[in-house]
Every structure is written in structure tokens, then in C-alpha cells.
Amino acid sequence: MSTSLTVISDNLPAALGPDLAAAVHLAKAEKAASTRKAYGTDFRIFRTWCSARNVSALPATPETVAAYLAANAGTSRASTLGRRVAAIRYAHKLAGLALPTDVESVKATMRGIRRTHGSARVRKTPAVASKMLGMVARAPDTLAGLRDRALLLIGFSGALRRSELVALNVADIAETEAGLLVTIRHSKTDQEGEGATIAIARGDVACPVKALRAWLDASGIQAGPIFRPIDKAGTVRSSRLTDRSVANIVKAYAARAGFDADMFSGHSLRAGFLTSAAGKGASIFKMMDVSRHKSVDTLRGYVRDAELFKDHAGAGLL
Numbered sequence: 001m002s003t004s005l006t007v008i009s010d011n012l013p014a015a016l017g018p019d020l021a022a023a024v025h026l027a028k029a030e031k032a033a034s035t036r037k038a039y040g041t042d043f044r045i046f047r048t049w050c051s052a053r054n055v056s057a058l059p060a061t062p063e064t065v066a067a068y069l070a071a072n073a074g075t076s077r078a079s080t081l082g083r084r085v086a087a088i089r090y091a092h093k094l095a096g097l098a099l100p101t102d103v104e105s106v107k108a109t110m111r112g113i114r115r116t117h118g119s120a121r122v123r124k125t126p127a128v129a130s131k132m133l134g135m136v137a138r139a140p141d142t143l144a145g146l147r148d149r150a151l152l153l154i155g156f157s158g159a160l161r162r163s164e165l166v167a168l169n170v171a172d173i174a175e176t177e178a179g180l181l182v183t184i185r186h187s188k189t190d191q192e193g194e195g196a197t198i199a200i201a202r203g204d205v206a207c208p209v210k211a212l213r214a215w216l217d218a219s220g221i222q223a224g225p226i227f228r229p230i231d232k233a234g235t236v237r238s239s240r241l242t243d244r245s246v247a248n249i250v251k252a253y254a255a256r257a258g259f260d261a262d263m264f265s266g267h268s269l270r271a272g273f274l275t276s277a278a279g280k281g282a283s284i285f286k287m288m289d290v291s292r293h294k295s296v297d298t299l300r301g302y303v304r305d306a307e308l309f310k311d312h313a314g315a316g317l318l
Contacts, residue, residue: 162266
């Protein structure tokens with residue numbers, strides 16, 4: 001997100017300029033790159049709306065923000081508008097300005113939108129173990145197929161977020177007799193980069209360890225990013241796959257396996273592992289060892305989904 005330094009640096013000595021610029025850069029680094037990108041897009045949309053009405057976007061008044069929300073209530077999801085409020089708030093916070101989003105009139109507008117239009121999220125389908133086996137079975141015996149098979153199996157068996165998956169380097173992986181030790185250097189819940197190491201077990205039918213080794217051997221990758229684009233000539237590039245690429249690969253293989261691709265996303269890998277583990281009766285704390293969730297309450301949702309029909313109160317009634 002680009003926030004003008006002139007707003008922040010008014011009345012400050014010119015000598016502070018370089019250090020102030022560095023401070024703003026570091027302040028922005030508190031948010032994940034994906035979050036900053038989303039906030040930047042959201043604030044540009046808000047600024048365009050403001051420009052068309054000849055009102056200020058930075059600083060914005062609470063009345064402007066409330067009007068913007070009301071104008072978009074019928075065409076944007078409540079969750080999307082909530083994120084845009086967060087983006088507007090963040091832009092003002094970085095600029096050292098009063099926060100128009102914290103005024104009660106804006107909060108009341110958001111509550112009204114959620115009540116009127118609803119705020120339920122569209123949940124994507126978890127790629128549970130049975131579905132995952134069907135998906136990876138469709139991977140062709142090509143370089144791209146080997147990459148996709150490894151990506152799907154590592155993403156699933158490590159309960160990885162798509163940002164964590166594409167961030168993996170060869171140096172982050174250590175192979176042992178029991179499986180893989182994978183170092184996650186940054187994550188959504190570890191913005192300060194303390195890092196965590198998880199274990200990925202070997203598989204009997206579709207082994208993530210073998211799949212990863214097959215991809216690395218075939219591609220010749222010995223260092224740097226593990227999951228990379230492949231151009232039309234079949235050349236493996238040096239860059240990383242993007243978050244969006246992971247989602248596209250998941251959707252593509254879901255479609256190949258005969259599932260509704262629209263119901264799958266990059267998160268389907270992580271959700272699939274957790275739902276499958278819960279269905280097998282895995283300890284919630286062992287699940288947390290892999291997923292690195294900070295809250296047991298979040299994981300309880302996966303356990304509940306997996307056990308909806310277990311000991312059902314209505315079983316045998318009809």
C-alpha cells in the first residue's frame with residue numbers, strides 16, 4: 001500500500017527524511033505481503049470511489065466511509081467490505097491520521113450490512129484423503145505432472161497454507177527414515193518469523209516423500225524455491241509459483257477427478273488434512289503440531305465437521 005510520506009512528515013526536519021522512509025517501510029513489514037497487496041487494492045478502490053465524488057480519501061471522514069459502505073452493500077460481500085474497512089483504517093494509521101473507521105456510525109453501518117445482507121462465508125470443499133488420492137492419480141507422467149503431484153501431497157500432508165507452500169526452499173526440507181522434517185520460516189500466525197518445524201509422514205498409497213524426491217530429481221532443483229513455474233518449452237524457471245498458481249492447480253486436479261472445481265481452493269489442502277485427521281480420531285493436539293493453529297477452538301470446527309454423523313441423535317429413529 002502506498003501511503004504518502006508527506007502526510008506523515010509534515011513539520012519534521014528534512015534530515016529525518018531517509019530514516020522516516022525506512023521507518024514507514026518497516027511499519028508496512030508488520031503485515032504479510034499478501035495482506036499488504038490486498039489492502040493496497042482495497043484502498044485504491046476506495047480512493048477511486050472518493051475521486052468520482054470529489055471527496056477526500058486520505059484523510060477520509062466517517063461520513064465518507066459510511067456512505068461508501070452503503071453504496072457497495074448490495075454488490076460486495078460483507079466480508080469484502082469488512083476487509084476494505086480494515087484497509088482504510090490501516091492507511092490512516094500509517095499516515096498518523098485520525099481513524100474514521102473507529103467511529104460508531106461506521107461500525108453501525110457494517111453491523112447493519114451484515115444483518116441485512118448476511119455475512120456467512122462460502123466454505124470451500126476440503127480435499128480429504130479419499131479425494132486427494134483421486135486427484136493425484138490424475139497427474140500425468142510429465143515434468144509438470146511430477147511437480148503438481150508433489151505440490152498437492154506436500155500441501156495436504158503438511159496442512160500448509162498456500163503462501164507457506166510456495167515459500168518452501170530446498171534447504172527447508174530434511175528427509176528422514178520416518179518422513180520429512182519441514183521448516184516453515186514464516187506463516188500467517190508467525191509474522192515475526194520465529195519459524196516452526198513440522199513432520200510429514202510417509203504414505204503407503206501416495207507418498208509425499210517419494211513424490212517430492214521424484215520432482216526434485218526430474219527438475220534438477222538442488223537449491224532455492226522448490227515449486228516453480230514451467231514454461232511452454234518445458235524449462236523450469238528460477239522463480240516461485242504464486243499463491244494463485246496453487247489454487248489453480250488444486251482446482252484443475254479437482255476437475256480432472258470429477259469434482260466441482262468451483263468448490264475447491266488452495267485452502268482445500270490444509271482443510272482436507274485436518275478434516276481427514278479428525279475423521280480418523282487424531283488427537284487435536286497432534287493436529288495442532290502439524291497445522292500450528294494457535295487456538296483449539298479453530299480446530300474444533302474441523303473435528304465437528306468430521307463427526308457430524310458420528311453417534312447422531314437421529315440415527316435409528318426412522
